Amino acid sequence: MTFKKAIGKLHLWLGLGSGLVVFIVSLTGAIFTFQDEIRDLTEPGRKVEAQATAMLLPSRLQAVALAGHPDVPASTTWTTYFGPERAATVFFTDSGSQPIMVSLNPYTGQVLNEQNLRYHFFSIVQAIHMTLLLPEAVAKWVVGGSVVVFVVMLVTGLVLWWPKRKQERRQRFTIKWGARWRRINYDLHNVLGFYAASIAGLLALTGLFMIFPALLDSAMLVANGGREYPQEKAVAKVDTLQVVTAAAQLLPDVIYRTVRRRSPGAEMVLIGPTGAGKEPAQCWAYQRALHYYHRDEYAFHPVSGQLLQARFHTSKSNGAKLSDMNYDLHTGQIMGLGGKIVAFLASLISASLPVTGTVLWWGRRHKKAKPKTQKAAALSA
Incomplete structure (x- = not known):
């Protein structure tokens, strides 16, 4: 068996084994790519008119959002400001374990x-994309393993695609629409x-970075030229033995004011x-609403607000910036609308590859034998 035939066998059986998962993950990824744009067009309350007055403090927004959910403590909420022309949101889990998001002016x-x-x-599309609605421990290996196989298939597919002769190259770059x-x-x-x-390879790798953090750590190390930055891994800790005085203001308001002062150019908080x-x-x-690359990170004492x-x-470091960039790379939004379009098309093509590959395999297995010519029939008589 030649090297290229061995690669072909590997490509075939890996594709048949992972094709369904790759199809589902790629298709849901394509659908999710434009979720913000689609939601802006279809959902009420996503945008507001910018005003010259200051935005309300988070404690005020939390109080309004929780008015109909008195059993939910304000300390368990996530509050997000999306910039001057977008609604703010308060997210929490209610007493019935339901994830609720309230959008406010x-x-x-x-x-x-x-x-x-x-x-x-x-949310359902994202859950299918990330876990196939399987338990997280199982999904990690089913989805992650299939994506690893997909990366291998991209490499083996390029090996099989590479033309042997120069005259074949033009043919390999175009689709013969007039053929059968x-x-x-x-x-x-x-x-x-x-x-x-x-x-597709970039989207797959950035997805693997989310599934397997050790891979992201390795990529960060490469981006840093092998240099470690221990200070970036340091985690803020609270000294529970220290006696502290509660902040004069509500803690979310202290946090908000401090962050606005220290990161004045941030659109999203x-x-x-x-x-x-x-x-x-x-x-x-x-720095930009709905973009997760350029960010400042803060930790505060949960009582004093220090x-x-x-x-x-x-x-x-470059590695930390790469880590921050990962989601925006995965969705294509690192390059704005143009990047999203490219990611969308690449995801659609990725979803099509298991389908066209399976049709190829099925067609070769069930290929009809060509009718014998009269001369061949005469010779065999």
């Missing part, structure tokens, strides 16, 4: 929308697979749960 506190995210279309359907299917699998390989006094309260400030740790984007 950040200037007036008016409730614009309340959603149960468990039944939200894009079997040839069109062959070209769709090979030509589109070639064009999408680099972007996310304040995490303030907790029960044992773990630091966290806050993240992002700033325990601040990590600014400008002072981060």
Whole structure:
């Protein structure tokens, strides 16, 4: 068996084994790519008119959002400001363990929308994309393993695609639309697979970084040229033996004011749960709304509101910046709308590859024998 035949066998059986998972993960990824744009068009209360007045403090927004949920402590909520022309949101889990998101006008506190995210279309799409609705421990290996196989298939597919002779190269770059359907299917699998390989590989790798953090750690180490940055891994801790005085203001308001002062250019500010006094309260400030790359990170004492740790984007290592960039790379939004379009097309092509590949395999197994010519029939008589 030649090397290329061995690669072909490997490509075939890996594809048949992982094809269904790759199809589902790629298709749901394509659907999820434009979730913000689609939700802006279809959901009420996503945008507001910018005003010259200051936005309300998080404690005010939390109080309004929880008015209909008196059993939910404000300290368990996630509060997010998305910029001057977008609604703020308060997210929490209610007494029935349902994930609720309340959208409010950040200037007036008016409730614009309340959603149960468990039944939200894009929440379901995201859950299928990430776990196939399987238990997390199982999904990690089913989805992660299939994505690893997909990366291997991209490499083996390029080996099989590579033309031996120069005159074949033009043919390998184009789809022969006027041919029979079997040839069109062959070209769709090979030509589109070639064009999408680099972007599909990037999407797959960034997805693997989310599933297997050890892979991301390795990529960060490479980005840092092998250098370690222990200070970036340092975790803020609360000294529970220290006697502290509670902040004069409500803790979320202290956090919000401090972050606005220290990261004045941030459009999006996310304040995490303030907790029960044992773990630091966290806050993240992002330069652009709905983009997660450029961010400053803060940790506060959960009682006094004292700033325990601040990590600014400008002072981060290349590896840390790569880690922050991972989600935006995975969704294509690192390059704005154009990047999303490219990621969408690459995901659609990735979803098509198991289909066209299976049709190829099925066609070869059930290929009809060519009718014998009269001369061949005469010779065999």
